[in-house]
Amino acid sequence: MKALTWQGRRSVSVEQVPDPAIQEPTDVIIRVTSTAICGSDLHLYEVLGAFMEPGDILGHEPMGIVTETGSAVANLAVGDRVVIPFNIACGRCFMCERGLQSQCETTQMREQGTGAAMLGYSKLYGSVPGGQAEYLRVPHGDYGAIKVDEGPDDEQYLFLSDILPTAWQGVKYADVPDGGTLAVMGLGPVGQFASRIGTHLGYRVLAVDPVPERRAMAERHGVETMDLNQHLKAAMKDTTDGRGPDSVVDAVGMEAHGSPVGKFAQAAVNLMPEKAAQKAMSMAGLDRMNALHSSIDVVRRGGTVSVSGVYGGQSDPLPMLTLFDKQLQLRMGQCNVKNWIGDVLPLVEDSSDPLGVRDLATHTVGLDEAPAHYEKFQKKEDGCIKVVLKP
Incomplete structure (x- = not known):
């Protein structure tokens, strides 16, 4: 099969690799019909390369059609249409039973000191082959796979794999009071959905991003937007009775704009030999933290900052x-x-599409075009906000 593989910092390529096979009774194999490039994939592309090996298959936002099931899978059949969450979770352990699937004790990466294994996401989370490929093995597919209705429109469901529930959790964790004001830092895919969820739940939403196309997309969904500038705190206070927003979602993470020291540190780590770079990131790594510091700065006293952006x-x-x-x-x-x-x-599934799931993907391309679109997405060129790949 064809799959998108990591080859080095800012270098990915489509290669022929062996087809996946059932390894455990709870496995499921799917033919991938749609998959997406996530902002978290860009961390592997740029910052977290020390934890990658050439040939690692990327991608953790897939959906497709079941082609094979393990002997213990009773709830799915060949031909079912499914979305695959990026967490690999068993559904039966202490953590899963408490709704903490990202901390699943069955797949937890204890040797790395990290949480549940993830699709396509480095040694830190199990080096499990990802979903930017023609076929995908889904460990614990009996629990993880989400069966959805048949139909031609993958984009109606695709974002259930990661960014839509990630945004929902981010807003829920933000604990916005009824009728309150939510600020969202960053209008990438998660920030777009967090902003729309906020307006859907009845909050006033103020969203910040330096890219005009991203602000324009958010404004189509009733979001008030601001450019990223040095007067952000004052602007937020001016529009919230001098207090600041009740809650903030940081939807940016480790590669924030306006963080020159962190950017330099990340670049320096990537020049080290692999083992030294892994140790540096694990023990003394620095993130570009401007978005988090800005969130702490602008939120009102007694407020909540919810972090959805990945930090490492x-x-x-x-x-x-x-x-x-x-x-x-x-x-x-x-x-x-x-x-x-x-x-x-x-x-x-609501036909009125209250969260605008059909108004997010800006680029839909074949798998062979993925390398060029990784670069385009990272550089925020050509109005690129969300890339969907069609293997």
Whole structure:
């Protein structure tokens, strides 16, 4: 089969690789009909290369058609249409039973000190082959796979694999009071959905992004937008009775604009030999933290900052005096996809499309065009907000 593989920093290529096969009784094999490039994939493309090996298959936002099932899979049949969450979770352990599928104790990567295994996401999370490929083996597919209705429109369901429940969790963790104001830092795919979820739930939403096309997309869904500038705190206060927003979702993460020291540190780590770079990232890594610091800065006293953007550093400085003095709550974590499907699936199936799932993908291309679109997505060129791949 063809699959998109990591080959080095800022280097991915489509290669012929062996077809996946059933390895465990709970496995499922799917023919991938749609998959997407996630902002988190860009972290592997640029920052987290020390944890990748040439030939690793990327991708954690797939859906497709079941072609084979393991002997213990009783709830799926060949021909079923399914969406695959990026978490690999068993559904039966202590953590899964408490809705914390991203911490599944069956697939937890204890040797790395990290949570549940993930599709297509480096040694840190199991080096499991990902879904930017023609076929995909789904470990614990008996629990993870989400069966959806048949039909021609994958985009109605595709974003259930990651970014839609990630945005939903981010907004829920933000604990916005009824009728309150939510700020969203970053209008990439997760920020777009977090903003729309906020307006759907009745909040006033103020979203920040330096890219005009991203702001324009958000504005189509009733979101008030701001450019990223040095007067952000004052602008937020001016529009919220001098207090700041009640809650903030940081939907940017480790590669924020306006973080020159973190950018330099990330570049320096990527020049080290692999083992040294892994140790540096694991023990002393620095993220580009401008988005998180801005979130802490603009939120009102007594408010909540919810972190959906991925961070990977271990020596990231936090303004503890400010956090304590402002009496802030800070919540974060990988999304527990299956925990939120009951909330978001009905909205996806609603014919009125209240979250605008059909108004997110800006580029839909074949798998062979994926390398060029990784670069385009990273550079935010050609109005690129979300890329869907059709293997």
